Amino acid sequence: MPTVVIPPLMRNLTSGEANITLPGTTIREVIDNLESRHPGMKERLCQEGRLKPGIAIYVNGLLTRGSLLERVDADAEIHFLPAIGGGVSEPSY
Amino acid sequence: MKGASFDEEIEMTENKEYKVVGTRPIRHDGVDKVTGRALYGADFQITGLLHGRVLRSPHAHARILSIDTSRAEALPGVKGVATAADLPDAEDRIADLGEGAVNLKYLCDNIFASDKVLYKGHAVAAVAATNPHIAEEACKLIDVEYEVLPPVLEVRQAMEADAPLLHETLKTTSMGETADEPSNVASHIQHKLGDPEKGFTEAEVIVEREFVTGTVHQGYIEPHNATAHFNQDGHLTIWCSTQGAFTVREQVAEILQYPISKIKVVPMEIGGGFGGKISVYIKPVAALLAKKTGKPVKVLMNRTDVFEGTGPTPASYVRVMMGATKDGKITAAEAYLAFEAGAYPGSPVGPGAMCIFAPYNIENVIIDGYDVVVNKPKTAPYRAPGAPNAAFGSESVLDEIAEKLGIDPLEIRLRNAAKEGDRRADGPIHPRIGFIETVEAAKSHPHYTAPNGKKYHGRGVASGYWFNIGLESSVTINVNADGTINLIEGSTDIGGTRASIAMQAAEVLGIPAESVNPSVVDTNSVGYTAVTGGSRTTYATGYAAYEAAQDVKRKMIERAAKLWEVDESNVQFADGMFSSINGKEEQISFRDLCGRLGETGGPVVGSGTVNPGGAGGAYATHVVDVAVDEETGKVEILRYTAVQDAGKAIHPSYVEGQIQGGAVQGIGWALNEEYIYNEEGTMTNASFLDYRMPTCLDLPMIDAVIVEVPNPGHPYGVRGVGEVPIVPPLPAIANAIYDAIGVRMTELPMSPDRLLKAMGKI
Numbered sequence: 001m002p003t004v005v006i007p008p009l010m011r012n013l014t015s016g017e018a019n020i021t022l023p024g025t026t027i028r029e030v031i032d033n034l035e036s037r038h039p040g041m042k043e044r045l046c047q048e049g050r051l052k053p054g055i056a057i058y059v060n061g062l063l064t065r066g067s068l069l070e071r072v073d074a075d076a077e078i079h080f081l082p083a084i085g086g087g088v089s090e091p092s093y
Numbered sequence: 094m095k096g097a098s099f100d101e102e103i104e105m106t107e108n109k110e111y112k113v114v115g116t117r118p119i120r121h122d123g124v125d126k127v128t129g130r131a132l133y134g135a136d137f138q139i140t141g142l143l144h145g146r147v148l149r150s151p152h153a154h155a156r157i158l159s160i161d162t163s164r165a166e167a168l169p170g171v172k173g174v175a176t177a178a179d180l181p182d183a184e185d186r187i188a189d190l191g192e193g194a195v196n197l198k199y200l201c202d203n204i205f206a207s208d209k210v211l212y213k214g215h216a217v218a219a220v221a222a223t224n225p226h227i228a229e230e231a232c233k234l235i236d237v238e239y240e241v242l243p244p245v246l247e248v249r250q251a252m253e254a255d256a257p258l259l260h261e262t263l264k265t266t267s268m269g270e271t272a273d274e275p276s277n278v279a280s281h282i283q284h285k286l287g288d289p290e291k292g293f294t295e296a297e298v299i300v301e302r303e304f305v306t307g308t309v310h311q312g313y314i315e316p317h318n319a320t321a322h323f324n325q326d327g328h329l330t331i332w333c334s335t336q337g338a339f340t341v342r343e344q345v346a347e348i349l350q351y352p353i354s355k356i357k358v359v360p361m362e363i364g365g366g367f368g369g370k371i372s373v374y375i376k377p378v379a380a381l382l383a384k385k386t387g388k389p390v391k392v393l394m395n396r397t398d399v400f401e402g403t404g405p406t407p408a409s410y411v412r413v414m415m416g417a418t419k420d421g422k423i424t425a426a427e428a429y430l431a432f433e434a435g436a437y438p439g440s441p442v443g444p445g446a447m448c449i450f451a452p453y454n455i456e457n458v459i460i461d462g463y464d465v466v467v468n469k470p471k472t473a474p475y476r477a478p479g480a481p482n483a484a485f486g487s488e489s490v491l492d493e494i495a496e497k498l499g500i501d502p503l504e505i506r507l508r509n510a511a512k513e514g515d516r517r518a519d520g521p522i523h524p525r526i527g528f529i530e531t532v533e534a535a536k537s538h539p540h541y542t543a544p545n546g547k548k549y550h551g552r553g554v555a556s557g558y559w560f561n562i563g564l565e566s567s568v569t570i571n572v573n574a575d576g577t578i579n580l581i582e583g584s585t586d587i588g589g590t591r592a593s594i595a596m597q598a599a600e601v602l603g604i605p606a607e608s609v610n611p612s613v614v615d616t617n618s619v620g621y622t623a624v625t626g627g628s629r630t631t632y633a634t635g636y637a638a639y640e641a642a643q644d645v646k647r648k649m650i651e652r653a654a655k656l657w658e659v660d661e662s663n664v665q666f667a668d669g670m671f672s673s674i675n676g677k678e679e680q681i682s683f684r685d686l687c688g689r690l691g692e693t694g695g696p697v698v699g700s701g702t703v704n705p706g707g708a709g710g711a712y713a714t715h716v717v718d719v720a721v722d723e724e725t726g727k728v729e730i731l732r733y734t735a736v737q738d739a740g741k742a743i744h745p746s747y748v749e750g751q752i753q754g755g756a757v758q759g760i761g762w763a764l765n766e767e768y769i770y771n772e773e774g775t776m777t778n779a780s781f782l783d784y785r786m787p788t789c790l791d792l793p794m795i796d797a798v799i800v801e802v803p804n805p806g807h808p809y810g811v812r813g814v815g816e817v818p819i820v821p822p823l824p825a826i827a828n829a830i831y832d833a834i835g836v837r838m839t840e841l842p843m844s845p846d847r848l849l850k851a852m853g854k855i
Contacts, residue, residue: 008284008285009268044269054269063706080268081519081520
């Protein structure tokens with residue numbers, strides 16, 4: 001099952017737990033399952049069905065586009081991190 | 094699309110012998126640029142052109158009580174005036190563009206102030222007139238009534254509880270949680286690994302220091318410019334200097350609430366950007382004035398406009414504590430980063446926090462970062478934004494630990510160096526990286542082993558990290574009958590990327606780089622391509638060129654098979670020659686087959702689009718020798734060696750150019766450059782006469798040393814190279830100055846007056 005590394009500033013919702021393993025084949029499923037176990041997480045991460053502005057998702061060390069539809073492997077390591085600037089442009093096609 | 098899937102296997106061509114990659118052909122745009130034929134935004138002319146000029150705030154912090162444009166509008170020659178009232182209502186909407194998600198009200202208010210001006214130079218109104226002089230005179234006739242407010246000009250002052258607020262509604266966010274009370278602190282981030290408290294108890298030496306860095310500008314030579322024109326059918330065209338035509342399109346579309354399908358952005362040649370030409374300032378203004386007047390309008394900035402009205406990189410306050418055992422093993426590290434965002438949230442404190450300890454494998458780390466608004470221009474990216482500020486602290490402290498322990502400063506870096514599989518402080522695991530290789534190369538370099546013992550002479554070293562980015566790129570290749578190809582791309586060429594992208598296509602097709610005609614085109618003429626920034630262009634757009642060339646190769650194999658009446662599986666391609674492998678022993682060169690496209694099915698066009706996730710990280714280690722003049726406090730750079738992992742250097746000359754350019758900008762940042770403000774918040778050195786950037790007379794030749802540890806996320810192993818070379822110079826020079834005079838410099842710039850104070854001479 002994927003492992004979510006909980007950001008330090010959100011560990012107040014997980015009683016200090018830093019690494020949580022739970023089922024899910026997409027980021028959305030993982031967050032839904034995280035919410036079931038630790039209520040409040042989804043509100044901190046999502047807004048109107050999308051990832052909240054200012055938060056980025058890394059899967060296995062790689063920055064994703066932040067889509068909740070991103071598929072994740074069973075052994076994936078998922079990080080929710082502060083989104084970074086640095087000249088990075090977000091697209092609209 | 095390549096790179097969209099994270100488990101995709103990339104076919105690495107590592108260790109192969111290349112014909113084009115790694116060579117040094119003349120850049121395709123070189124002759125036009127050195128002969129003055131290349132066209133920049135200010136060169137653009139069109140019939141009926143009007144000239145725009147922006148009125149800027151004389152105050153750093155003030156409420157706008159009224160704006161009366163009637164006298165300006167009455168001036169003969171004036172054709173239109175625009176203010177914030179002409180922008181669509183942008184209250185409280187989040188837009189995904191520019192540097193990520195931004196509040197649209199902030200974005201629009203930075204184009205034209207609506208209720209408050211938040212920095213000296215903040216745009217308030219603009220005029221379009223028949224010539225630039227009338228436009229300038231008309232600006233003086235715009236009557237703006239202000240209620241002047243006290244400015245907040247320093248990050249720690251802005252964080253105080255009783256500091257004047259820039260935005261009455263701004264509240265601190267911390268990973269999705271919002272505070273109750275308004276504050277100038279826009280956000281707080283934190284990274285934590287292990288148990289820092291325990292790590293410090295295990296340390297046998299601990300060093301803690303505070304650092305302050307000044308506000309610094311990118312210093313690109315070409316000021317911002319834009320010409321906008323609306324066709325009768327409502328289509329808007331903008332000709333401009335930009336690092337990303339598509340991001341200009343997005344930002345203008347959001348600010349003006351105009352469909353992207355009706356906006357075409359034409360990127361002219363660019364005279365430098367370094368991150369500062371991603372945000373838009375006068376492009377929406379030119380478009381507004383063009384809309385109002387029905388004429389094309391050109392708006393140009395002068396140097397003062399650039400300094401006062403565009404984004405610098407932030408001033409910052411950094412506190413670093415590191416602990417180590419006697420054998421030099423770092424047991425814990427702690428950092429507190431407070432970065433000035435300027436007038437609106439969005440400083441690069443995130444990248445600073447990500448990069449600060451990334452060269453090292455440290456078990457126990459805590460990093461806190463704060464994004465803080467102050468009455469200065471909204472910051473913009475500048476070459477590895479945030480990382481130099483952070484490294485100035487961490488690399489200075491590590492140097493001090495090495496000195497206290499009597500360990501060579503490069504040796505302590507090797508003992509703690511991060512490698513593949515180690516975890517960064519912000520969480521993710523390092524992929525294959527080349528930090529150790531850069532330190533080893535620096536350690537064995539003749540510069541480092543040369544004697545260095547003269548009085549007031551010193552040697553310093555430092556390392557740096559930048560994560561690099563991938564993002565979207567698109568390339569189209571049209572095959573010509575004479576064996577050449579036209580390569581269409583959307584990446585602004587700032588540092589020779591026409592060549593480095595063309596070479597990757599040429600390598601695939603077995604043709605010389607000179608047989609590729611690269612063109613950087615407008616947003617209607619190529620697929621979506623993200624900005625030239627984040628050290629991504631040779632990596633990602635080069636990857637797209639590789640894919641487009643592979644597409645061409647596949648199609649050309651089909652044509653050869655058709656020509657020889659064999660199955661495609663019986664055709665192979667190597668070294669620019671197609672051969673039949675079914676016993677016929679037919680052969681035809683790429684060039685000759687290009688001449689037979691008509692009879693085998695018509696034109697061949699290849700395309701490649703990528704969104705690669707494996708940009709890989711870039712590391713650099715620098716060595717610098719300085720001499721300090723004991724009477725004047727001036728620091729002279731005697732010798733400078735910059736070692737960097739490029740993954741694979743496609744065009745080594747342009748990699749060396751990036752390394753040298755980054756090092757030089759870092760030297761300027763370290764020794765001379767800063768915005769000097771008076772108490773009212775006015776920058777008092779807003780010209781290149783007074784804002785002291787280094788020239789060739791100030792510098793030795795920068796010795797650029799390329800290390801190649803291939804990036805597994807790219808077919809040729811490319812890593813971005815443009816940003817990391819600005820990270821080490823600040824601490825490397827500080828460490829060299831300490832070696833020379835025995836004083837730790839903790840405030841930038843390390844200018845003569847600060848040196849004299851440090852030496853007790855004044």
